Structure formats: structure tokens, C-alpha cells
Amino acid sequence: MNYVIIGNSVAAVGAIRGIRKVDSEGTITVISRERHVAYGRPLISYLLGGAVTEKRMPYLPADFYEKNRVNLLLGREVVSVDSEASQVKLAGGDVIPYGRLLIATGGDPFVPPIEGMAGKERVFTFTTWDDAARIKGMSADIRKVVVVGGGLIGLKAAEGLHQIDKQVTIVELADRILSAAFDLNAGRIVAKKMKANGIDVINGDTAVRIDGEGEEIIGVTLKSGDFIPCDTVIVAIGVRPAASFLKGSGIEVNRGVVVDDTMRTSVPNVYAAGDVAEARDFFYGKKLPMPIWPDAYIQGDIAGISMAGGEIEYQGGLLMNSIELFKIPTISMGITNPDPGDRYEVLTYLDLGASVYRKIVLEEGRLVGAVLLGKVDRAGIFAGLIRQRVEVAPFKDHLLDPEFGFVHLPKEMRTTLFSPEGKAA
Amino acid sequence: MKRVYSLEDVCIGCHLCEVACITEHSRSKDPVRAFLHEENRPIARCTVEERDGGILSFSTNCRHCDEPDCLRACVSGAIQKDEAGVVRMDTEQCIGCWSCVMACPYGAVQRNVKAKKANKCDMCPDREVPACVCACPNRALVFKEGTPK
Numbered sequence: 001m002n003y004v005i006i007g008n009s010v011a012a013v014g015a016i017r018g019i020r021k022v023d024s025e026g027t028i029t030v031i032s033r034e035r036h037v038a039y040g041r042p043l044i045s046y047l048l049g050g051a052v053t054e055k056r057m058p059y060l061p062a063d064f065y066e067k068n069r070v071n072l073l074l075g076r077e078v079v080s081v082d083s084e085a086s087q088v089k090l091a092g093g094d095v096i097p098y099g100r101l102l103i104a105t106g107g108d109p110f111v112p113p114i115e116g117m118a119g120k121e122r123v124f125t126f127t128t129w130d131d132a133a134r135i136k137g138m139s140a141d142i143r144k145v146v147v148v149g150g151g152l153i154g155l156k157a158a159e160g161l162h163q164i165d166k167q168v169t170i171v172e173l174a175d176r177i178l179s180a181a182f183d184l185n186a187g188r189i190v191a192k193k194m195k196a197n198g199i200d201v202i203n204g205d206t207a208v209r210i211d212g213e214g215e216e217i218i219g220v221t222l223k224s225g226d227f228i229p230c231d232t233v234i235v236a237i238g239v240r241p242a243a244s245f246l247k248g249s250g251i252e253v254n255r256g257v258v259v260d261d262t263m264r265t266s267v268p269n270v271y272a273a274g275d276v277a278e279a280r281d282f283f284y285g286k287k288l289p290m291p292i293w294p295d296a297y298i299q300g301d302i303a304g305i306s307m308a309g310g311e312i313e314y315q316g317g318l319l320m321n322s323i324e325l326f327k328i329p330t331i332s333m334g335i336t337n338p339d340p341g342d343r344y345e346v347l348t349y350l351d352l353g354a355s356v357y358r359k360i361v362l363e364e365g366r367l368v369g370a371v372l373l374g375k376v377d378r379a380g381i382f383a384g385l386i387r388q389r390v391e392v393a394p395f396k397d398h399l400l401d402p403e404f405g406f407v408h409l410p411k412e413m414r415t416t417l418f419s420p421e422g423k424a425a
Numbered sequence: 426m427k428r429v430y431s432l433e434d435v436c437i438g439c440h441l442c443e444v445a446c447i448t449e450h451s452r453s454k455d456p457v458r459a460f461l462h463e464e465n466r467p468i469a470r471c472t473v474e475e476r477d478g479g480i481l482s483f484s485t486n487c488r489h490c491d492e493p494d495c496l497r498a499c500v501s502g503a504i505q506k507d508e509a510g511v512v513r514m515d516t517e518q519c520i521g522c523w524s525c526v527m528a529c530p531y532g533a534v535q536r537n538v539k540a541k542k543a544n545k546c547d548m549c550p551d552r553e554v555p556a557c558v559c560a561c562p563n564r565a566l567v568f569k570e571g572t573p574k
Contacts, residue, residue: 014497042500046520052501056518059502294528297497322498322527329536331527376523377536378472380494384530405532407474407481411433417531418431418485 001026003307004088004096006078007104008032009041010293011274011300013060015102016068018304026308028070029096031088033077036129037065042293044132045156049163057129078105081249083267100269100307103246103257104300107239107275107291109153114207114235121215122232126157127239135161135234142166144230146220148207150177154236155190155325158199161234169200169228171207171220181321181332185348186371189355193326202226207233241276241289254278256289261314263303271307273299282316282387283335283368290317320383322376328355331379334369334386335361344368349400358400365393375402426510428571429471429546429555431483436473436565438482443469445560449549468537470546471557484557484566487512487533487546495545498528503543511550516542 003019005012008030016028039057046052065072077091087097109125117123122142124135135142145161147154150172158168170177176187177194191201202222209221210233219229241256252258252266256278263271263279274296278287295317305312320333338344338361345362356374360367360382366389370382381404385392390413392399398408406414444456450467451459459466471486489512496504496512503518504525514525514534521541525534534545549555558566 040501040520042522043520052520056501056520059500061502061505293500293524294494294498301492301497320498320527322522322524324522329523331523333527376526378532379523379527380525380529380534381532383494383528387530405472405474406485407476407483414433414483417488418483419433 001308002097002099003028003102004098004100005030005102005104006088007102007106007274007276008034008038008072008074009104009106009274009296010038010059011104011106011277011296011303012102013038013064014297014300015104015273015304015307016070018301018306018310019308020068020304022305022308022310026099028068029073030065030070031073031076031078031090031096033075034128034130035075037072037074039129041127041129042156044126044129045160047129048132048136048157048160051163079245081246081251081270083249083251083270086269098269100271102300102303102307103243103251103265103270103272103276104274104303105242105245105276106296107289108242108244109235110238110240111235112237114148114210116210116212119215120210120212120217120233122217123210124232124234126153126234126236132160135232136164139164139166142232145169145232145234146171146207146228146230147234147236148220149236149238150174150201150203151180151236151238152178152321152323153239154234156323157234157236158194159325162197162199167198169202169230170194171202171205171222171228173204173206175203177201177203181319181336181371182330183337183359183371185350185357185359186330186332186373189352189357189373190325190328190330193328193355197326202228239275239291241278243276254287258287259299262306262312263299263314264306271303273303279314280316282318285316290319292317292319292321294320315387318383318386322379328373329376330371330373331376332369332371333379333383334367335363336369336371338363338369347396347400358402360396360399362392362396365391367392367399377402378405381405426489426570427568428489429486429548429558430567430569430571431485432565432567433481433483435563436483437563438473438475438479439562440473441560441562442471442484442557442566443473445556446470446546449552449556465540468535468544470535470544472532472535484561485531485533486557488531489546489548494528494530495525495534498524500524504545511548512545513547514543514545516540516544519543
């Protein structure tokens with residue numbers, strides 16, 4: 001079998017390993033428009049801030065591609081897919097045939113039209129190694145930065161810039177930072193810590209104009225009319241599935257490439273995984289893009305196994321994020337902002353002074369979400385309880401305890417998980 | 426492959442597994458020196474859980490899963506599975522994002538907050554039987570073949 005993978009991040013890595021679990025013979029070609037081997041994409045803020053060097057960026061052992069016999073085409077962009085002829089076309093005109101194709105192109109940063117943006121030199125997005133390298137390379141000329149967007153990408157960009165002594169203002173449209181994962185309490189704790197570090201966080205506002213003559217930026221005007229002086233702007237509003245090259249391919253694209261539980265698209269022999277894909281969510285079976293690292297790996301693995309003829313089924317994507325911001329570790333997973341009503345039960349513990357917060361969301365006696373700030377140890381136990389749909393009502397009083405552990409679970413569960421007689425689920 | 430299993434019915438909550446783990450991963454491999462004199466003393470990679478004043482206790486540890494959730498969540502590539510099936514953490518490569526802590530359903534990855542590195546059981550590569558198992562005074566930890574995930 002001739003496998004072709006477009007994209008070279010974690011979904012592709014999962015797929016390569018998945019294919020090789022089933023098929024040790026087939027040829028694997030990976031095409032990436034970036035010029036780097038697979039790297040820890042979330043590490044770019046550490047690269048900018050100086051906490052990691054370029055040497056630490058590669059995600060895989062140096063011999064990975066060779067060991068898995070992968071033909072790696074870097075710096076090449078796929079411009080279209082011809083699913084009838086089973087081939088992909090590259091910029092420059094080359095054509096590569098496939099037996100099975102995986103679309104693992106990830107996400108493109110979303111940049112809305114902002115007045116005055118055209119021609120400005122120092123407007124950046126922040127999703128690739130090259131983005132971080134460019135900003136770092138220019139950093140001697142940067143003093144004040146406005147980061148548009150207070151999500152994961154914006155906050156990490158702000159932290160990286162802060163570490164190299166740049167003045168940063170974050171502008172976020174929602175009423176709190178990290179609105180997708182955090183609730184008001186969590187957002188407040190982190191925003192307070194950021195302000196204490198000299199980073200301005202403006203909520204409920206957004207940039208409508210970038211001011212300055214020619215290439216030069218002198219500041220940003222917000223919707224409220226406020227003017228924030230700066231010389232550099234980072235647009236970090238979000239990412240969108242990088243699927244525009246699939247126009248005319250016949251492959252169904254909604255917000256992302258629509259896939260079933262084996263990561264198959266609407267077209268035979270074509271699969272998709274990772275941030276570009278729109279797969280089933282864990283709780284309600286709704287199809288939606290879920291741009292998170294662990295899920296991209298899992299989807300890649302499933303796609304790889306399926307492409308090679310193995311059998312495996314997706315359990316559904318569970319949203320989860322772990323991010324440390326200004327020394328506050330934060331982990332959130334599942335449903336963190338449930339609709340008000342009887343359906344959900346929410347337990348919280350808040351110690352604002354110590355920056356400790358725990359929030360547990362239950363739905364009909366089962367754990368469906370958690371937000372942990374400060375004390376995040378063993379958070380994965382919650383992820384396990386969510387995934388296994390464990391009835392937690394009998395021990396729910398212990399869930400807010402920082403020492404919560406298997407000791408609070410029914411003995412049968414421990415036997416299953418830990419004893420030599422048992423078999424882990 | 427062989428893994429470490431714990432027997433809660435005979436565990437007395439003495440925490441010697443944790444002491445042995447810290448000692449084994451210290452520079453001197455001597456408990457007194459490790460605890461009193463070594464800078465950056467290692468942290469234990471097994472966790473003794475206790476309840477009701479020690480009436481119930483047991484030691485939990487890494488399952489070295491066939492499909493490790495920690496590995497899939499690791500954004501830096503610090504976690505890899507070796508040929509023997511041991512899930513290894515390269516602490517040099519680790520950036521302390523705690524994604525592994527978020528993902529491991531066994532709660533088996535520890536945060537070394539001071540070093541800003543995650544730590545996990547490495548099955549004691551220099552020993553035939555892991556230190557925690559050897560140190561357990563009443564054989565509440567056993568090292569044997571099994572079939573976790």
C-alpha cells in the first residue's frame with residue numbers, strides 16, 4: 001500500500017505509528033509545507049521566551065523517520081487533491097499518487113480583516129516555529145506588543161514576550177481570558193497574576209484599527225475607542241481547519257474535514273485527523289473540530305490503523321488543556337461551563353489568595369468536567385473517570401479534596417486497575 | 426512484560442516504597458545522604474494513598490500502558506516507549522507543561538515543581554527488581570507479568 005500523509009505534526013506521527021502497527025511493508029510519504037521535522041508546536045512560546053533552544057524543538061528521536069521508513073518531503077505544499085485520480089498536486093506542479101491519503105494539515109491562524117493592517121510590517125500570528133523565530137529575530141526592535149485574543153495561543157505568546165522583557169497588553173473580546181476552557185473564577189485568578197506581572201489584560205473589547213503610517217505601527221484602536229500604543233501586534237484569535245486546498249476535491253468539509261469513527265472522510269481511501277478534522281465529541285456525539293494535541297495524536301493513530309486495514313474505533317474527543325501561566329498550573333477538561341439548570345451539578349473550592357481553584361462538573365452522577373488551578377496533581381484520574389463514565393455520586397464529597405485518589409473509589413475499581421488479579425480497563 | 430502491582434489488603438502505609446524510590450533516583454543512592462544532604466533531592470515516583478488514618482492504604486504507580494495516554498499528551502516528545510515496553514520520561518526534554526499529569530488516568534506522573542519537570546516510574550533501569558518492590562517490608566508490592574491497558 002502507498003500511504004500519503006499531508007502534514008507533519010502530531011496527527012501525522014500518530015498515523016505513522018498506527019500504520020506501522022498493522023503494515024510494516026507499505027510506503028509512507030509525508031508532505032509538509034514547513035521546513036522542519038515534527039516539532040512540539042506548543043513549545044514555540046518557550047522558544048520565544050528562551051526556555052527552550054532550537055535543539056529541543058524536535059518532537060521525535062532523530063531516527064524516527066528512518067526507522068519507520070518514511071519518505072519525508074519538507075517545504076512542499078499540497079495545492080489540491082484529485083480523489084478520482086487518487087493523487088495530490090504540489091505547488092510547482094508535481095503530482096503524487098496515493099493508495100490511502102491522510103489529511104493532517106492542522107489549523108491555520110484566523111486573521112480577521114482589521115482596518116490599517118495591510119502593509120504593516122510587524123503584525124504576526126503565532127502558531128508555527130517560524131512565527132516564533134521571526135518574532136524573536138526582530139525582538140531588539142520590539143518594545144510594546146498588543147496581543148489580540150486571550151486564548152491559549154495569545155496567552156502563551158504574551159508569556160513568551162514577557163520573558164524577553166516586552167511590554168504586553170492582551171485584548172480579549174470575552175469577559176475572561178481562556179473563555180473556552182476557563183470559567184470566570186479561573187480567568188480572574190490568572191488575569192490577576194498576569195496583571196501583577198505587568199501584563200495588561202483588557203476584557204470585553206477588541207482591536208478595530210491598527211494605527212500608523214506605512215509599515216510603522218504606533219498603536220491599536222479598540223472597539224471601545226481606547227487607544228493602546230504599541231509597535232507590534234500579534235493576532236491570536238484562533239485557528240481554523242486548514243482545509244481550503246480541498247475545494248473541488250469532493251471531500252466533505254464543514255468547519256473541518258468531516259470524518260467517521262475510523263477517521264474516514266466522505267471519499268474512499270481518504271482520511272483526516274487532528275486539527276483539520278471534524279470528528280465526534282465524547283459527550284454528545286456532535287461533530288466538531290477539537291484542536292488539541294492529545295486528541296490529534298489519538299485521531300492520527302486511529303486513522304493510521306484504519307488506513308492500513310486494522311480495526312479500531314474513536315471514543316470521541318474529550319477537550320482538555322494543561323497550561324502553566326505565570327507559575328500557576330492550570331488543567332481543564334470536558335464540560336467546564338455547563339448551561340445552568342438541573343442537569344448539571346457543580347462543586348467548587350476557591351482560595352483566591354493562594355491561587356487555588358477546583359471545579360467539578362457532574363451530569364447525572366457522572367463526572368463530565370473539571371477545572372483545576374494551583375493544585376493539579378493527579379488530574380488525570382478525573383480524565384479516566386470521565387472516559388470510563390464512572391458513577392462518582394458515591395464518593396463525590398471527596399472530589400474537591402486535593403488528596404483525592406483511588407483510595408476514595410470502590411475497591412472493585414482498584415482491583416481492576418492496580419492488582420495483579422485484575423486487568424486494567 | 427513485568428509490572429509492579431500493589432496489594433492493598435497487606436499494605437501498612439509505611440511509605441518505604443517512596444523512600445526507596447527517592448533513594449534509588451538520588452545521586453548517592455544512600456537514604457540519609459539523599460534526604461539530608463543532596464541538593465535537588467528527587468521526588469518519589471510512586472504514591473502511597475491513605476484513608477481513615479491509614480486503615481486503608483496502598484501504593485500506586487505507573488502501569489507502563491501499551492498505549493500510554495501520557496505519551497500521546499506530551500507536547501515535547503519527552504515521553505517515549507522503549508523496546509522493552511517501559512514508558513520513559515526524558516527530563517532534559519520535558520518542559521513542565523503537565524500535560525502528562527492531565528492525561529494519565531492512573532495519576533502516576535509526578536510534578537517536580539522545583540525542577541519544573543515531570544517525573545515518572547522508570548522501572549529502575551539499574552536493577553532487576555524495582556527498588557519499591559525490594560523495599561516493601563510485607564510484600565504489598567509484587568513484580569510480575571500482567572495485562573494492564
